Amino acid sequence: MVNTLVEPTGGRVLFAGEDVTSLRSAQLRRRVGYVFQGIGLFPHFTVGENIAIGPRLASENLTPERVAELLTLVELEPDMASRMPDELSGGQRQRVGVARALAGEPELLIMDEPFGALDPITRDALGEKVRELHEKLGLTTIMVTHDMAEALLLADRVLVMSHGELVADETPRGLLGGAGGEIAQGLVAVPRQQAEKLADMEGRLAHEEKMP
Amino acid sequence: MSEIFEILLGLGDKFAAHIVLAASAIGLGIIVALPLAVWASRSATVSRIALGFASLVQTIPALALLALFFPILLSLRAVFGEDLPTLGFLPAFLALALYALLPILRNAVTAQANLDPGVLEAADGVGMTSWQKLTLVEAPLSAPFIMAGIRTASVWTIGAATLSTTIGQPSLGDPIFAGLQTQNWALVLAGCIASAGLALVVDALLGVIENGFAKRSRLQWGAGVAAVALGLGGALYYQSGGDDEDTIVIASKQFSEQYILAQLIGSQLEKAGFNVEYRDGLGSAVVHSAVANSSIDISVDYTGTIWTNELDRTDNPGREEMYQTIVEWERENTGVRVLGRLGFENAYAFAMREDRAAELGVSSLEDLVPYGPQLAVGGDPEFFERPEWIAVRDAYGLRFGETRNFSPTFMYNALRSGEADVISAYTSDGRIAADRLVVLEDPREALPSYDAMIMMSPRIAENEEIARALEPLIGAISVEAMREANFAVDREGEGKLSPKEAAEELADKIGL
Numbered sequence: 001m002v003n004t005l006v007e008p009t010g011g012r013v014l015f016a017g018e019d020v021t022s023l024r025s026a027q028l029r030r031r032v033g034y035v036f037q038g039i040g041l042f043p044h045f046t047v048g049e050n051i052a053i054g055p056r057l058a059s060e061n062l063t064p065e066r067v068a069e070l071l072t073l074v075e076l077e078p079d080m081a082s083r084m085p086d087e088l089s090g091g092q093r094q095r096v097g098v099a100r101a102l103a104g105e106p107e108l109l110i111m112d113e114p115f116g117a118l119d120p121i122t123r124d125a126l127g128e129k130v131r132e133l134h135e136k137l138g139l140t141t142i143m144v145t146h147d148m149a150e151a152l153l154l155a156d157r158v159l160v161m162s163h164g165e166l167v168a169d170e171t172p173r174g175l176l177g178g179a180g181g182e183i184a185q186g187l188v189a190v191p192r193q194q195a196e197k198l199a200d201m202e203g204r205l206a207h208e209e210k211m212p
Numbered sequence: 213m214s215e216i217f218e219i220l221l222g223l224g225d226k227f228a229a230h231i232v233l234a235a236s237a238i239g240l241g242i243i244v245a246l247p248l249a250v251w252a253s254r255s256a257t258v259s260r261i262a263l264g265f266a267s268l269v270q271t272i273p274a275l276a277l278l279a280l281f282f283p284i285l286l287s288l289r290a291v292f293g294e295d296l297p298t299l300g301f302l303p304a305f306l307a308l309a310l311y312a313l314l315p316i317l318r319n320a321v322t323a324q325a326n327l328d329p330g331v332l333e334a335a336d337g338v339g340m341t342s343w344q345k346l347t348l349v350e351a352p353l354s355a356p357f358i359m360a361g362i363r364t365a366s367v368w369t370i371g372a373a374t375l376s377t378t379i380g381q382p383s384l385g386d387p388i389f390a391g392l393q394t395q396n397w398a399l400v401l402a403g404c405i406a407s408a409g410l411a412l413v414v415d416a417l418l419g420v421i422e423n424g425f426a427k428r429s430r431l432q433w434g435a436g437v438a439a440v441a442l443g444l445g446g447a448l449y450y451q452s453g454g455d456d457e458d459t460i461v462i463a464s465k466q467f468s469e470q471y472i473l474a475q476l477i478g479s480q481l482e483k484a485g486f487n488v489e490y491r492d493g494l495g496s497a498v499v500h501s502a503v504a505n506s507s508i509d510i511s512v513d514y515t516g517t518i519w520t521n522e523l524d525r526t527d528n529p530g531r532e533e534m535y536q537t538i539v540e541w542e543r544e545n546t547g548v549r550v551l552g553r554l555g556f557e558n559a560y561a562f563a564m565r566e567d568r569a570a571e572l573g574v575s576s577l578e579d580l581v582p583y584g585p586q587l588a589v590g591g592d593p594e595f596f597e598r599p600e601w602i603a604v605r606d607a608y609g610l611r612f613g614e615t616r617n618f619s620p621t622f623m624y625n626a627l628r629s630g631e632a633d634v635i636s637a638y639t640s641d642g643r644i645a646a647d648r649l650v651v652l653e654d655p656r657e658a659l660p661s662y663d664a665m666i667m668m669s670p671r672i673a674e675n676e677e678i679a680r681a682l683e684p685l686i687g688a689i690s691v692e693a694m695r696e697a698n699f700a701v702d703r704e705g706e707g708k709l710s711p712k713e714a715a716e717e718l719a720d721k722i723g724l
Contacts, residue, residue, distance in 0.1 A: 029339030040334025044352050054338045
């Protein structure tokens, strides 16, 4: 809704003080980095061309150095720029997706379940990386996820939506401290219980190992 | 084999015309189909209507679709004026373009529908305008599929273009139709080989382009496009060289007599120093319109045909008056000049085996009346519905015991084997002489006359040089001479002649 891929049926979304529906959508979207589960790399463009597409639409040419820099930023080899998307793994592709979203130096980064289709290890590594970039580049990032652990670990502020309604708006610290109401706490309970069970199992294993 | 090769070498102009026609039709098909496909991808209703219409067109047989454009264009003359051609290139071009529409449209729509939704979302997400999305993402990703559609359309169109012969557009169908009619299989094969070969070559070239798109190899599809452009350019160049104002176009309908007479007229004109071009195998219904609007220059038509089809008359004023009326009518209404009658008739007539006629003592329709109820009559499938039959029946009170329909060839066989006692023959048919049939006289002139006459288009009507060159043919061809020439072309096996050879023999016989 922020980048008007979906039109709001009610209410307003303000971007830098302006109603998004009043802005030219193509122009708005070039100011907003967008990463989503489907990744959507253009299969007929090289990795480099994919990364450079946003600036190209605004009639700017991204230098090969800048493309290499962006690839390095998402921890990919700079020489990958000449490869085609179908030669990459899923994790590599999403890294390219992130680099593409960052190429236009956006004011806002929207991540719509960005790591949903990735294996847990890649997912974890990428999550950390995005958080790091967020700090380093001073971004505003909105991330949508179903995974409360991911939200708690990566975010500064967590908003919980249920049936189209905002039901909680808390910091991770606040949520872990029991704030945010029933629905939010239900979501927090899942990773917490998982963590407790794991800790429990580990404790038992350690105990068994000490047994003669 | 060498005969086919020789014919193939002589097909250059048909080949060029065929290529230009098919390419223009496919081009128009593409120009219409692609924007329509884009529109269809944005609206389900448009998609349904466009695909439904294209499929509907595809269900119309190509031959009928081509023929339908004649009345359509004729009625459009009210809007575009009398200069709008109703025969030849324009209707063939439009009909074939309609035919090419479906495969291109369907493939383009399917390709768009099957694009990865993630890629489309990304295109919006990175801020593409809908034009950028179309040109940068949708078009290149759909290109291989669209190209496959264009390939299918091309093969269809090249094949169907052979049928445009029937509406007066030269194509590789000319040798096929002429060959089928005169049972000259070398001609048929040569036409088929040429058009099939063309289709295969084009298919292969477009395949190279399609493959180049799929592999995103600019070099490969570029080379393919260049090869196609080169072939098309060659055809256009070839065609532009051959066409000039002085060429006299001679038409023929789809039967042997017409092919022979066209050749005979052509050789007379060539002797007089004219360039001649033949437009063979035109549909019978279109010949008169074609000569009237000068898309052909000379045709041979028959008084009875013009009388019924053009003057809309059903009465029979007698042979002489009918002819004079037609000459007058053409001069006043169409500007066509009727140069004169060749001397023979190709009319409906009743024929019997010589022995059977002698046995009954019958030499005219009048003599036949008392025996009618004991006899079986055979006719071509339409004959017993035609005004000619009704006129005879009413004039003589003629009733037959049995009425049977045969295709023309089998009609003669039926007479030979005794399955029919009397048949409705065509008076100039070669088989009358070959089977030694007796043509029954018609003392009450119930059967309208079908005098063969030379028609000249308004374009050349005033050309006395042409008139002088053709003057020796007027009144020169007896029905016996025409029968013999027809039979030489229609017969099987030894002594079979091509229309050209038969025309030469006929020319010798009448002393030209």
